[in-house]
Amino acid sequence: MDERTYLLRSGSNRFGAIDFQSSPEEYVPRDSAPAPLTELLSAADIVEAGGDLSYELERALLSGTAMGGARPKAILHDGAREYIAKFTASNDNFPVVGAEAASMFLAERAGIDVASTRVETVLGRSVLLVERFDRGDRGERVLAVSALTMTGLDELQARSGSYVDFLDSLRMNRAPEGTAAELFTRIAFNMAISNSDDHLRNHAALWDGTKAVLSPAYDLSPMRRSGETASQAISYDRKGARTNNFAELLSVRNLYGLSEADASGILERIQGVIHDNWEDAAEHGRLTSADKRLLWGRQFLNPGTLYGFNGH
Structure with missing residues (x-):
């Protein structure tokens, strides 16, 4: 048709x-x-x-x-x-x-x-x-746009864009201060849970007629992972880097306007929160003991993600 x-x-x-x-x-x-x-x-x-x-x-x-x-x-x-x-x-x-x-x-x-x-x-x-965050308290529609659309790419290019491209488009549309640090945090979190399906359709922004604001995070889905090597769906620098590794992400912190201390603090916080809240999170997700054994150290805080960072 x-x-x-x-x-x-x-x-x-x-x-x-x-x-x-x-x-x-x-x-x-x-x-x-x-x-x-x-x-x-x-x-x-x-x-x-x-x-x-x-x-x-x-x-x-x-x-x-x-x-x-x-x-x-x-x-x-x-x-x-x-x-x-x-x-x-x-x-x-x-x-x-x-x-x-x-x-x-x-x-x-x-x-x-x-x-x-x-x-x-x-x-x-x-x-x-x-x-749904794209609906208001009275059921009204909220202006929302995917990162794929914001970067001007078509459906076949969903995995060829980058987090930096998305950040560029947010900045062009007057995103508030702190947006770059928030996006860096989301990249790190996706790494920490082995979410390798973080393509441009799984990120979005809300538009109020004046500025674009990152939407609430969604589709945070750990993917199957058997070893310590994994890659993100889209790159987090301008050269195609996709390796699931905190140290590699830390090395491009300047693209997100972060000092080494601030970027390291974000990574340490994510690592600590996942470690300290794992049992409560598993209960929230109604995971069985077998599920927890399957996921911990493989999807959640895989050693490959932490290699080379903070003494690992």
Whole structure:
């Protein structure tokens, strides 16, 4: 189909504020209303009683198929607030949902602005609820844009940009003081949890008509990692450096306007927060003892990340 038809037939409840309509005067959303959060939480009772779940929840909970992404998910509402519900896939043999929930918990403890999350267990499957930051308290749309769009790259270039390109675009759009240090902190945290899926679509900014502000962090998902060598999805300097390593990141601190002492302090804080809050984070993510053994020292604070930094 042509581009106009694609835009006019795509879903209305998209990320950010923009939608496409055939009329300049009448707004007609093309999505069914999001399922209520109460339906998710009472899904077991509904199924046991022979009732019907909404189409989106039935697919995500019972079939494990995806709606709008690589993993099973659905949009839910609780009053005016909306949530992205991320579900365990039927073929998961890695605690994806619990690991992401634990990561969001640790990021908040590290002082990173993150989307509010919690974990529920429904029909024996873990569900991560992430509150949408692109919707206001009354359900209004918030102007949000991905880092991919801000850097002017197309879909095929999502992994060819860099954190520095994103920072440049934020600065051009009058991002507040401290943005560079916050972005440096997020890079370091992604390294510390082995999130190698940190491409430009997994970063965003909010626009208030005057300035661009980093959105709350989201999609902080540890990836499979068997050894001590790993790479980030996008580079953190202007020469293509992607190695998952604190010492390497520290060496390019000048690009983020940080002194060695300030940058080292950020890295030490992240390392300490993850180490000291691991048990609480695992409980938040409802990780089992086996999950914790699988993740600790492999995804979380892998020795390769710390090699060459602070005496390691």
